[in-house]
Amino acid sequence: MSASSIHMTGKLAPRADWPAPGDHCPIARTFEVIGTKSAFVILREAFYGASRYEEFVAHTGLSEPAVAARLRELSAEGLLEKFPYREPGQRARSAYRLTDKGGELLPVLVAMMRWGDRWLFENGARVEVAHSGCGSPVHAVLQCDTGHQVAPDELDLVQSQRRD
Amino acid sequence: MSASSIHMTGKLAPRADWPAPGDHCPIARTFEVIGTKSAFVILREAFYGASRYEEFVAHTGLSEPAVAARLRELSAEGLLEKFPYREPGQRARSAYRLTDKGGELLPVLVAMMRWGDRWLFENGARVEVAHSGCGSPVHAVLQCDTGHQVAPDELDLVQSQRRD
DNA sequence: TATCTGACTTCCGTATACTTATGTCAGCTA
DNA sequence: TAGCTGACATAAGTATACGGAAGTCAGATA
Numbered sequence: 389m390s391a392s393s394i395h396m397t398g399k400l401a402p403r404a405d406w407p408a409p410g411d412h413c414p415i416a417r418t419f420e421v422i423g424t425k426s427a428f429v430i431l432r433e434a435f436y437g438a439s440r441y442e443e444f445v446a447h448t449g450l451s452e453p454a455v456a457a458r459l460r461e462l463s464a465e466g467l468l469e470k471f472p473y474r475e476p477g478q479r480a481r482s483a484y485r486l487t488d489k490g491g492e493l494l495p496v497l498v499a500m501m502r503w504g505d506r507w508l509f510e511n512g513a514r515v516e517v518a519h520s521g522c523g524s525p526v527h528a529v530l531q532c533d534t535g536h537q538v539a540p541d542e543l544d545l546v547q548s549q550r551r552d
Numbered sequence: 553m554s555a556s557s558i559h560m561t562g563k564l565a566p567r568a569d570w571p572a573p574g575d576h577c578p579i580a581r582t583f584e585v586i587g588t589k590s591a592f593v594i595l596r597e598a599f600y601g602a603s604r605y606e607e608f609v610a611h612t613g614l615s616e617p618a619v620a621a622r623l624r625e626l627s628a629e630g631l632l633e634k635f636p637y638r639e640p641g642q643r644a645r646s647a648y649r650l651t652d653k654g655g656e657l658l659p660v661l662v663a664m665m666r667w668g669d670r671w672l673f674e675n676g677a678r679v680e681v682a683h684s685g686c687g688s689p690v691h692a693v694l695q696c697d698t699g700h701q702v703a704p705d706e707l708d709l710v711q712s713q714r715r716d
Numbered sequence: 717t718a719t720c721t722g723a724c725t726t727c728c729g730t731a732t733a734c735t736t737a738t739g740t741c742a743g744c745t746a
Numbered sequence: 747t748a749g750c751t752g753a754c755a756t757a758a759g760t761a762t763a764c765g766g767a768a769g770t771c772a773g774a775t776a
Contacts, residue, residue, distance in 0.1 A: 412678050414668025415596050415661055416589065421672070423592075424733065425583050432579050436709070441753055451735055456754055479743045481752070489671050494704050495663040495692040497579055503660060504578025507653050508585070515578065518708045519696035526702050528659040528692045532683035538690050540658050544682045545600070588763065605723055615765050620724055643773045645722070 421465055422493065426454045431490065432497060434468065439483040459484055467493070499528035585629055586657070590618045595654065596661060598632065603647040623648055631657070663692035 422428060429448045438444055444455045462468045467490030470482045498517060505515070517526040530538040586592060593612045602608055608619045626632045631654030634646045662681060669678060681690045694702040 413593070413596065414665045414672060414678060416593055417672045418664045418668035419589050419592050423587075423589055425580065425587055426733080428583050428587075429577070429580055432577065445753095452754075453736095453756085454734065457733090460754095477744070478752085491704060492670070493663075493667055495694060496660060496667060498694055499657075499659040499663050499692060500582045501578045503657055504582035506656070508578060508581045515576075516710045518710050519698070519700055519702050520706045520708045521700060521702075522696060522698050523708075524696035524698040524700070526694050526696045526707060528663060529695045530659060530662055530690050531693045531695075532686060532688035532690045534683070534686050534688040536683055536685060536688070538683050538685075540655060542684045543662075543690060544684045544687075546680045546682055590764075609723095616724075617726085617766090618764060621763090623724095641774075642722085 421467070422462075424458070426450050426458045427462065428497075428500075430455065430458050430462065431467070431486075431493060434484065434486050434490065435494060435497060439485055440473070440481070441483075444484075462490070466490075495528045498526065502527045585631070586626075588622070590614050590622045591626065592661075592664075594619065594622050594626065595631070595650075595657060598648065598650050598654065599658060599661060603649055604637070604645070605647075608648075626654070630654075659692045662690065666691045 422431065426448070429450065430444055433444055433447045436447070438447055441455065441459065444450070444459065445452055448455065450458075459468065463470055463484065466487055468484040469487050470484055472480050473483045474480045501515065501517065518524065519526050530540075530543070532538055586595065590612070593614065594608055597608055597611045600611070602611055605619065605623065608614070608623065609616055612619065614622075623632065627634055627648065630651055632648045633651050634648055636644050637647045638644045665679065665681065682688065683690050694704075694707075696702050
């Protein structure tokens with residue numbers, strides 16, 4: 389019914405004059421980094437606390453080559469970092485944990501989780517994300533630096549000036 | 553450095569006992585609906601205000617078959633809806649606009665936009681999203697229903713009871 | 717009636733994200 | 747030193763997401 393749209397400000401050049409979409413759109417660039425299903429479910433498990441190769445394989449349902457390829461790529465991109473661990477009587481092996489760069493994707497995953505719960509399941513949420521402090525459900529909301537809650541129709545797009 | 557992880561509560565069964573990941577994970581299900589690059593850029597343009605087929609083709613850089621297929625699929629999924637329009641001296645044609653279901657994906661796209669701006673570009677943000685009320689930058693933050701700002705380490709995962 | 721145009725569709729060909737099956741390799745244990 | 751185990755790598759086949767080129771089709775105009 390209602391169409392949420394991003395309003396353009398007067399500072400903004402007409403949409404047709406924007407630079408080439410592919411290179412300069414941060415959404416498209418983000419998708420190039422994490423735009424596979426395997427990357428999403430591996431990041432999901434990393435947020436759930438998985439760190440070892442076999443955990444990712446067991447919890448994601450992905451094949452071993454897919455997990456290995458994604459762990460390698462996500463580490464190369466700096467979303468995950470390897471660290472050594474050693475179980476008693478075993479040799480040292482390496483595990484993976486989220487970096488700051490990877491950890492800051494949490495709002496993306498929570499927003500997708502809440503949207504999927506709301507719109508793709510019939511009987512309400514399967515997995516609730518709750519605030520550990522008070523137990524209330526958590527969702528991703530839009531907020532500005534001043535602290536205002538931002539409605540979908542209160543968004544302006546401004547193109548920042550660069551020197552390149 | 554820091555690993556943001558979702559803590560599990562005592563109510564939660566061990567991760568290994570969870571139902572099959574693919575069917576019940578809302579993130580994976582969401583990805584099945586919008587998990588292509590073309591879907592993301594088409595939704596992006598829909599939020600920017602595009603409504604007509606030729607606008608989507610021109611602004612996304614996608615091929616015509618890709619745009620047509622995605623518009624059809626996103627309409628079938630209920631993220632977009634067709635509506636007629638007519639330019640003077642032309643016959644009636646149909647355009648597309650976001651439904652409520654589609655519009656509620658805005659936090660996902662804003663979160664991806666901000667993450668990409670922060671981590672994938674060298675000289676800061678290319679495209680700023682600002683609050684039309686005060687001009688401050690907007691980002692997606694985690695908040696609980698009680699109104700608390702939720703830090704990454706203050707998240708609990710609870711599996712809701714269902715009867716299916 | 718013939719032409720034009722916007723909105724698609726159809727038909728290829730290609731790239732890549734997956735799968736399964738199998739091989740490899742380090743290093744701890746027996 | 748021989749075997750075992752966890753963490754991968756390699757090979758081959760399948761599915762699908764694209765792009766390019768060309769065709770279709772409704773309906774307004776000439």
